[in-house]
Amino acid sequence: MEQILNILIADDNPSDRILLKAILSQFGHNVISAVDGQEAVEKFNPNTIQLVCLDVKMPRKDGWEAALEIQQTAGDLFVPIIFLSGVADPIALSNCLRIGGTDFISKPYSPALITAKLNAIVRLLVMQKTLEEQRDAMSLYNEQLVHDQNVAKVVYENITHSNCLKDPALSTVHYGTHTFNGDVILAAYKPNGGMHLLLGDFTGHGLSAAIGALPLADIFFDWTKKGFLMRQIIPEINARLKSILPANMFCSAAFVDIKVNNKSIEIWNGGLPDLLFFSQQSKAPARFESKNLPLGILPPDVFECQIDPVTFVPGDRLVVFSDGVYEAQDKSGAMFCHSVLNPLYEGEIADDQALDWMVEQLTKEGVLENPHDDISCLSVRLDTNIGIESPDRGVPTSHHEAPADFSFEYVLNADSLRNTDPLPYVLQIITTVPGLSSFSSQIFMILSELYSNALEHGVLGLSSYKKSSSDGFSQYYDEREQRLAALTEGYVKISVKVTSSGNERVLALYVEDSGDGFDYQNISFDMSNSELLYNRGLALLDQLCHKLEFSKGGRGVTAYYHWQVGQES
Amino acid sequence: MVESSFDDKTECLTILVDGRFDYSCHKLFKEAFVSAKKAASVYEIDLSRVTYLDSSALGMLLLLRDHAGGEKADVRLKKPNGAVLDILKIANFHRLFDIEE
Numbered sequence: 001m002e003q004i005l006n007i008l009i010a011d012d013n014p015s016d017r018i019l020l021k022a023i024l025s026q027f028g029h030n031v032i033s034a035v036d037g038q039e040a041v042e043k044f045n046p047n048t049i050q051l052v053c054l055d056v057k058m059p060r061k062d063g064w065e066a067a068l069e070i071q072q073t074a075g076d077l078f079v080p081i082i083f084l085s086g087v088a089d090p091i092a093l094s095n096c097l098r099i100g101g102t103d104f105i106s107k108p109y110s111p112a113l114i115t116a117k118l119n120a121i122v123r124l125l126v127m128q129k130t131l132e133e134q135r136d137a138m139s140l141y142n143e144q145l146v147h148d149q150n151v152a153k154v155v156y157e158n159i160t161h162s163n164c165l166k167d168p169a170l171s172t173v174h175y176g177t178h179t180f181n182g183d184v185i186l187a188a189y190k191p192n193g194g195m196h197l198l199l200g201d202f203t204g205h206g207l208s209a210a211i212g213a214l215p216l217a218d219i220f221f222d223w224t225k226k227g228f229l230m231r232q233i234i235p236e237i238n239a240r241l242k243s244i245l246p247a248n249m250f251c252s253a254a255f256v257d258i259k260v261n262n263k264s265i266e267i268w269n270g271g272l273p274d275l276l277f278f279s280q281q282s283k284a285p286a287r288f289e290s291k292n293l294p295l296g297i298l299p300p301d302v303f304e305c306q307i308d309p310v311t312f313v314p315g316d317r318l319v320v321f322s323d324g325v326y327e328a329q330d331k332s333g334a335m336f337c338h339s340v341l342n343p344l345y346e347g348e349i350a351d352d353q354a355l356d357w358m359v360e361q362l363t364k365e366g367v368l369e370n371p372h373d374d375i376s377c378l379s380v381r382l383d384t385n386i387g388i389e390s391p392d393r394g395v396p397t398s399h400h401e402a403p404a405d406f407s408f409e410y411v412l413n414a415d416s417l418r419n420t421d422p423l424p425y426v427l428q429i430i431t432t433v434p435g436l437s438s439f440s441s442q443i444f445m446i447l448s449e450l451y452s453n454a455l456e457h458g459v460l461g462l463s464s465y466k467k468s469s470s471d472g473f474s475q476y477y478d479e480r481e482q483r484l485a486a487l488t489e490g491y492v493k494i495s496v497k498v499t500s501s502g503n504e505r506v507l508a509l510y511v512e513d514s515g516d517g518f519d520y521q522n523i524s525f526d527m528s529n530s531e532l533l534y535n536r537g538l539a540l541l542d543q544l545c546h547k548l549e550f551s552k553g554g555r556g557v558t559a560y561y562h563w564q565v566g567q568e569s
Numbered sequence: 570m571v572e573s574s575f576d577d578k579t580e581c582l583t584i585l586v587d588g589r590f591d592y593s594c595h596k597l598f599k600e601a602f603v604s605a606k607k608a609a610s611v612y613e614i615d616l617s618r619v620t621y622l623d624s625s626a627l628g629m630l631l632l633l634r635d636h637a638g639g640e641k642a643d644v645r646l647k648k649p650n651g652a653v654l655d656i657l658k659i660a661n662f663h664r665l666f667d668i669e670e
Binding site: 203 | 592621625634658660
């Protein structure tokens with residue numbers, strides 16, 4: 001560990017000064033001399049001097065004062081100071097060492113002792129330099145990391161937050177343990193009104209947990225916008241996560257589909273604590289337990305969707321939270337689910353206060369100061385206007401609109417009826433018509449009402465009177481599934497025709513089924529009786545369309561939709 | 570803490586986890602089944618001394634299941650306490666593992 005040092009020495013005794021300089025020079029070091037403390041301070045330059053030797057007793061400025069000033073000049077740079085002293089002044093020496101002197105050399109000088117001490121100092125300097133370099137490298141690395149994380153965070157938030165979480169029906173609480181976290185809350189309006197919601201919790205915390213949220217959010221938003229159903233989106237997300245995540249990573253999640261047309265929600269719970277449904281009719285909330293494996297575990301061929309349907313009346317509320325809440329520990333060490341949350345489960349907390357109350361409990365029990373897990377809660381006030389009158393639905397843009405004139409027919413026979421949902425594809429073709437894309441939500445709603453009527457009442461022969469009670473409502477959907485699975489005969493034909501005349505555009509949607517038809521003469525389009533769980537579909541259609549026309553004894557329905565171009569819509 | 574033992578006769582690898590079963594066990598748990606001398610035909614995970622289990626522990630169990638042959642794996646989770654069983658049930662892990670209470 002050979003190193004040439006620039007050494008500043010200060011001693012008012014000329015013979016001692018010259019002797020020390022001679023000894024140090026002999027080892028090859030460069031020596032700068034000063035006759036007292038004042039001169040030493042003036043000659044000290046922290047960038048060139050690596051070691052300072054100060055006599056304790058000097059005129060003008062003694063070693064103690066000079067050392068203080070030199071340390072101040074040196075700032076963050078480490079410059080060791082060695083005091084030179086005779087045996088006569090032990091107290092002065094101890095004072096000097098106390099303020100940060102590295103060592104001392106006693107007079108008269110012994111070349112052997114000085115060599116040993118210099119070697120020790122050189123080692124110290126080398127170590128110090130290595131440490132400084134490592135520290136600088138670390139802080140540079142950390143800066144880089146923070147920068148990268150911030151950039152990634154912007155991208156991450158753009159993808160996971162391009163949603164409608166600001167909708168007045170929703171309130172959310174979110175506490176992450178890191179810059180990134182493994183919890184996501186996603187919400188998106190469906191093209192035919194209503195909303196899809198997803199609260200997800202990926203294994204682990206931090207960046208590695210957050211990364212899976214990107215494909216999840218991507219599929220969620222994209223497929224919802226295109227009009228796919230919850231039971232189509234969930235398997236897609238599962239398959240994608242299964243193919244990209246390592247075996248030990250998965251996403252516990254709850255998916256909620258709010259259907260405003262028939263005042264119902266559908267709940268899929270895979271690995272999250274029970275969802276709580278607060279109905280105004282009963283005190284304690286209904287609990288919807290996890291009936292599915294989390295997303296990203298099962299391969300697509302064995303994945304299944306266990307979904308719970310529920311009907312709601314405006315004002316009912318759904319509360320969802322991640323296991324960060326459920327498994328949080330109170331001050332006595334008990335898990336929240338067995339202690340703190342009991343009043344919530346028993347219905348003693350007003351449902352619209354549930355979130356605030358939970359945050360209060362988490363704060364009180366000290367969980368938020370030191371969270372072990374990411375914490376997310378979501379509360380939805382259910383209503384029939386969700387996703388219909390929302391302000392940020394996306395403003396339609398007016399642009400030059402070319403005339404359109406086309407038609408197509410799409411016939412689905414039994415096999416296809418079982419296995420496909422034609423609506424997103426049909427919608428996609430229709431919305432290629434210039435100007436029509438701004439009405440896509442209404443078109444989709446008309447199309448999906450017509451199609452589900454044709455399929456459920458026509459082809460499958462289900463009676464909508466079944467839906468008149470809440471129990472019957474879920475029976476109805478069970479039966480729909482059974483009959484559809486067993487379907488061997490039947491068809492639904494969808495015909496689309498778009499015509500233009502001047503500024504007027506007309507879309508004619510014709511849907512025909514293989515069923516028995518129905519008595520359309522006596523149908524009531526009265527929406528005032530909105531408590532009815534059935535028949536609301538046709539009344540709704542009547543309002544949305546310009547004209548509704550039945551044919552073939554009720555087996556065929558044509559909906560006419562008119563719009564104008566060349567004006568602000 | 571993670572301990573493991575291999576029974577040559579039954580080709581059963583037993584892994585015992587003690588205390589909190591979370592990310593801190595990751596290395597030891599993985600070593601316990603990856604570094605076994607012989608391939609086991611049965612895996613028994615003794616959870617009787619586990620006080621708490623988090624989602625990364627669930628992930629480790631999935632990793633073990635994968636290692637043991639996925640769908641064909643014979644992995645038994647033994648004697649989880651109430652809280653642990655609760656977590657396993659929420660995740661629907663009884664569909665992937667034999668849980669012996």
